Amino acid sequence: MEDGTTKSATHIDVPDPGSCVRDTTSCEIRDLLDRLADKWSLLVIELLGSGTRRFTELHREIDEISQRMLTLTLRHLERDGLVTRTVYPVVPPRVDYALTDLGRGLLVAIEGLVTWTRAHRDEIAAARSGYDARRSSSG
Amino acid sequence: MEDGTTKSATHIDVPDPGSCVRDTTSCEIRDLLDRLADKWSLLVIELLGSGTRRFTELHREIDEISQRMLTLTLRHLERDGLVTRTVYPVVPPRVDYALTDLGRGLLVAIEGLVTWTRAHRDEIAAARSGYDARRSSSG
């Protein structure tokens, strides 16, 4: 368990996600998803976008997250070079998390999507209602 | 199983994803993830970005996808108003899928992320190598 060869389910062992062979769009999207398409990464990035946080601060701000998933998410982001982890050798321990330049660049791209979502929420809701109505009434 | 009340695991029954109560960023991100953060949605949207496709064409172009997941993904996107599904009453059957205007708008936002990913692949790969090296050599 000391090296990366052994697969561990829960320990802080961040395996190489979908190392994609060919250089297709499919690959890039898979890459993107591996990095962001989990339950918490985007949210953590967004929060860190407004400034450095300690572990517990993040935990409080999200609070539906378990410490396990917060740790896992942060390690994942750290590994990808999106956030920095700074440990202060004090008691009680203090660890700060912040976005890197790379992470801030990604945040910008993410904001584009968030903005789009915000702008088109109603249209999507309407589409859903229409779809559901259509298939429950007749077919 | 005829209406939407019964939860079915595999049938084409697209339940309301995370209907979020409060109107926070957290909510919007959850919404965004519910729509895009599965294994195939982004890829399908990208493909349809270059033109209408039939079911089988999509299946061929992705080909690691199962028909089940392709169907599920398309229904999901259709329900959200991102793609249209056009059935031609011919034998053998023919069904065309295409992006809606809404879907094309989303595609633009997605392209931003894909572009970012493409531009920073190397940095991320380097960050990973560094991280892994650091933690396997000393700590």
Place this chain on the structure above:
DNA sequence: CAGCATCCTTTGCGATACTG
């Protein structure tokens, strides 16, 4: 061709208890 239904495996995640 374009699905639907069923079974089964895998993965993600939460809950909980423990530690430097």
Place this chain on the structure above:
DNA sequence: CAGTATCGCAAAGGATGCTG
């Protein structure tokens, strides 16, 4: 405070077989 280790469940997704 900031984690780590283990357990267990639920949801996602794959494989296969059947149908109009």
